[in-house]
Amino acid sequence: MxxxxxxxxxxxxxxxxxxxxxxxxxxxxxxxxxxxxxxxxxxxxxxxxxxxxxxxxxxxxxxxxxxxxxxxxxxxxxxxxxxxxxxxxxxxxxxxxxxxxxxxxxxTQIRTAAVSGVATELLANEDAKTLALIGAGVQARSHLAAILAVRSIEQVYVYDIFAKSAENFKTEMEAQYGCNVIICKSVESAVAEADIICTLTPSKEAYLKPEWIKQGAHINAIGTFTPTTREITSELMAQAELFVDDYDAIKKESGDYLIPLNEKIISDTHIKASLGELLTKEKSGKSSSKSVTIFNAVGLAxxxxxxxxxxxxxxxxx
Known part of the structure; x- marks a missing residue:
């Protein structure tokens, strides 16, 4: 072996x-x-x-x-x-x-970001140029690589609760990719101009609000994977078009989906499609360039x- x-x-x-x-x-x-x-x-x-x-x-x-x-x-x-x-x-x-x-x-580091890359290729506007990364750990590094593989990113915004992590990320990624990385002091300032947002934190409480999100933005919400943890507020989840890695997994494990569902802010028909359905063309993706889309993933074996x-x-x- x-x-x-x-x-x-x-x-x-x-x-x-x-x-x-x-x-x-x-x-x-x-x-x-x-x-x-x-x-x-x-x-x-x-x-x-x-x-x-x-x-x-x-x-x-x-x-x-x-x-x-x-x-x-x-x-x-x-x-x-x-x-x-x-x-x-x-x-x-x-x-x-x-x-x-x-x-x-x-x-895990590579495939998680690669799945977000697939979702971004299918759901983000083709002219997306700006990327926000919430969290500056290993997933931020792999997600930057994945998003650069599917979109021509010109500006990267990053926020992390640990300032040193964001500083290290900026130094390493600018040297590796030659991209311009701006360290932000808040989630709100990081996402304000972002066409693509990746939430990469183990947050127990929702923090991403709809009023912060640019029209037509695409969000990869992958940081949490239990029924009681989430990154997306119920209001943002309700307003966005939701796509998932797998229906059964999301309905069992995703707090981003289950909490607003239990609050009756969304219904059990809120999920628009899975990645598999998009790739087989059984279902369609983003309804318009102005729609905000969320790809919610908990990770699959x-x-x-x-x-x-x-x-x-x-x-x-x-």
Missing amino acids: KVIEAQEVHQLLTMKKSIDVMKETFLKFQQKEYIQPIRRIDKLPDKEQNIFAFMPAYLGEDSYFGAKLITSFAKNQGTKYSSHLGYVMLFQSQHGNPVALIDASSI VEDIACAKFIFEASEQN
């Missing part, structure tokens, strides 16, 4: 390749070629209620199956530790033999196992 650590993952799974893998994944997931059982997410009995998750998926009889075992420790933000740590265990489907153990933190498949097969060719 091969062990593949983070450095090799980043070498093999570039953002462009990951976006292509995610497009194929959502197509096959929509067509029932890829399946995933219900994942298990448990809160640890510690004071922070940190999370341990088991996320299985199956890619077909002639392919692979496996699971991601991962922890989510929000307090790791701003430290040397990633907020998500673990491994993906990959098995060959024909005989059930394990073939690889792959660093899950790097897969099929994404992790599809990335693990790609990484393992690419490593075998080296």
Whole structure:
């Protein structure tokens, strides 16, 4: 069995390749070629209620199956530790033999942003030039790479509650991409001129308000993934067109969706389409260039196992 650590993952799974893998994944997931059982997410009995998750998926009889075992420790933000740590265990489907153990933190970092890249390509206005990143951690770095892969971004605004994190982000990303990064003192100032917004925080309370959002903006809301946490206010969720990674996952795990639903501010028909439905053209995307769109994702096991498949097969060719 091969062990593949983070450095090799980043070498093999570039953002462009990951976006292509995610497009194929959502197509096959929509067509029932890829399946995933219900994942298990448990809160640890510690004071922070940190999370341990088991996320299985199956890619077909002639392919692979496996699971991601991962922890989510929000307090790791701003430290040397990633907020998500673990491994993906990959098995060959024909005989059930394990073939690889792959660093899950790097897969999560790349594929989460790649999915937002797919959503942005499908939903953001084609002339979008400005990007706001709320949170300046690893997901901000990968999301900048993903959005640059699908839109011609000229200006990047960033806000983080830790000023040093935003400063480090600016220094690193300007050197890496040659883009202009402006550090903002508030979420409101960060999003004011943004055509594309990515909310990348573990916030327990909603903070993104409709009156702050530019007409026609697209929002990738991916920071939270439990029924009691959210980043989008109920009022903004009600006013925007909502797209999701998976209906079942969102209706079970997304506080961004479930809280306004329980408040009766939105109905259970508020979701306009999933990424799979957009890619298969079963449903249409943004209704007009003036509409505000939200892509809400909690993360899917099929994404992790599809990335693990790609990484393992690419490593075998080296």
